Amino acid sequence: MKKLLxxxxxxxxxxxxxxxxxxxxxxxxxxxxxxxxxLHLYAMSDYFPDQVIKDFEEKNNCEVRYDNFSSNEELxxxxxxxxxxxxxxxxxxxxxRALIKSNLLLELDKTKLSHLNNLSGGFVTAPFxxxxxxxxxxTWGTTGLAYNSKHVTGTVDSWNVLFDPKYKGHISxxxxxxxxxGAMLYKLGFSINTTSxxxxxxxxxxxxxxxxxxxVFASDAKQHLxxxxxxxxxxxxxxxHQVMKTNPEVKYITPKEGAVVWIDTLAIxxxxxxxxxxxxxxxxILDTPAAKEITEQLLYSSPNNSxxxxxAEDLRPSYLAKMQAKVSHLEFxxxxxxxxxxxxxxxxxxxxx
Numbered sequence: 001m002k003k004l005l006x007x008x009x010x011x012x013x014x015x016x017x018x019x020x021x022x023x024x025x026x027x028x029x030x031x032x033x034x035x036x037x038x039l040h041l042y043a044m045s046d047y048f049p050d051q052v053i054k055d056f057e058e059k060n061n062c063e064v065r066y067d068n069f070s071s072n073e074e075l076x077x078x079x080x081x082x083x084x085x086x087x088x089x090x091x092x093x094x095x096x097r098a099l100i101k102s103n104l105l106l107e108l109d110k111t112k113l114s115h116l117n118n119l120s121g122g123f124v125t126a127p128f129x130x131x132x133x134x135x136x137x138x139t140w141g142t143t144g145l146a147y148n149s150k151h152v153t154g155t156v157d158s159w160n161v162l163f164d165p166k167y168k169g170h171i172s173x174x175x176x177x178x179x180x181x182g183a184m185l186y187k188l189g190f191s192i193n194t195t196s197x198x199x200x201x202x203x204x205x206x207x208x209x210x211x212x213x214x215x216v217f218a219s220d221a222k223q224h225l226x227x228x229x230x231x232x233x234x235x236x237x238x239x240x241h242q243v244m245k246t247n248p249e250v251k252y253i254t255p256k257e258g259a260v261v262w263i264d265t266l267a268i269x270x271x272x273x274x275x276x277x278x279x280x281x282x283x284x285i286l287d288t289p290a291a292k293e294i295t296e297q298l299l300y301s302s303p304n305n306s307x308x309x310x311x312a313e314d315l316r317p318s319y320l321a322k323m324q325a326k327v328s329h330l331e332f333x334x335x336x337x338x339x340x341x342x343x344x345x346x347x348x349x350x351x352x353x
Contacts, residue, residue: 040067071176088266106270148225174219191331192258
């Protein structure tokens with residue numbers, strides 16, 4: 001019997017060890033299988049409805065991590081500094097040109113974008129990336145002034161309202177050099193795309209003179225406007241419409257001296273870790289259900305041609321052509337090229353003064 005035990009015990013111990021080892025491998029395999037891909041999204045804050053993100057995560061068994069930037073210049077600076085790992089970024093029209101010139105974008109694989117034909121014609125031939133080789137339009141709109149008509153009285157149709165002493169301390173400006181210096185340039189009667197040093201210095205001085213009236217520089221001033229801290233907010237049309245939906249006393253205008261019309265896009269930067277997943281995300285955004293959800297929740301206009309009868313007239317893609325034909329004071333920002341450095345310097349000086 002002892003001899004039998006001497007033979008059996010080592011066999012049993014070996015079997016137990018192998019069993020434990022096998023179980024450990026199974027557990028490790030399950031963990032590996034359960035590990036999800038991560039899509040790294042880099043965009044302005046609150047720019048994607050939660051439901052759209054959730055739907056994408058469930059459909060693709062992945063996780064979306066959403067980081068924010070406050071301006072296109074911040075996005076450009078980060079990518080130029082060597083930041084990698086973002087899978088989808090959301091640059092504006094003029095910034096797409098700069099990113100292409102800097103060789104910072106991957107060319108899109110259109111075989112993976114089956115819903116690309118949902119784009120309305122004008123958005124396929126947009127001059128900053130005609131043919132959508134590097135970018136796909138996401139939303140479009142204008143930049144103007146939202147104001148609380150309870151506190152701001154009289155005719156509001158000009159950038160001059162920002163300089164009215166009655167509203168000192170109740171003004172917010174975007175934290176964006178192109179938009180803010182651009183507003184000052186419009187008030188002075190200059191082009192928003194100027195690279196004239198003299199004109200830009202005048203715009204900088206005008207901004208410095210306005211700063212005592214500014215309560216906050218904010219890329220998203222919705223809560224400031226809703227709380228009553230701010231009566232006049234320099235903001236994007238979609239954000240303004242979101243506030244107006246909550247408080248009908250808030251109105252929105254594009255000043256008569258000039259205002260920006262823009263298109264924000266989806267693009268894949270070089271250094272993306274999950275290129276296939278990035279294409280899947282862009283393709284879902286191009287599909288009508290997601291586009292409709294985005295338009296109805298964010299209240300920005302859509303480039304999706306299938307929304308013609310599904311949303312209000314001022315959110316339909318064809319409205320862009322109508323609006324540009326009727327309203328000559330709206331202007332697209334352009335890539336400033338070598339002039340960008342001068343803009344950066346004067347913006348920094350104005351903010352720090």
